[in-house]
Amino acid sequence: MRLDKFLKVSRIIKRRTMSKEISKGQRVKVNGKVAKPSLQIKVNDEIEIMFGRTLLTIRVKAIKEHVLKDESSMLYEIIKEEQLPYNATDS
Numbered sequence: 001m002r003l004d005k006f007l008k009v010s011r012i013i014k015r016r017t018m019s020k021e022i023s024k025g026q027r028v029k030v031n032g033k034v035a036k037p038s039l040q041i042k043v044n045d046e047i048e049i050m051f052g053r054t055l056l057t058i059r060v061k062a063i064k065e066h067v068l069k070d071e072s073s074m075l076y077e078i079i080k081e082e083q084l085p086y087n088a089t090d091s
Helices: 003-009 016-024 069-075
Strands: 028-030 046-051 054-060 076-083
Touching: 003 016, 003 028, 003 046, 003 069
Parallel strands: none
Antiparallel strands: 028 046, 046 054, 054 076
């Protein structure tokens, strides 16, 4: 399954167009490498996603084409979620 579709199906990102934009913006890494939206995701892949100053790291547990909202969190496990420090020179 493509990275952008997995992020949408798992409901980590609500819209596929948004998951494409985030991936194109080099804010997603799979197994430590910057990933394009078309990258094929496999079980046990580790995905890092940058949301603003939050870095979310997950491991893919399952891949399914369609899941109910309540079951979407069963597709992955959160390894780490951290707030990155604010750097005053970034403004």
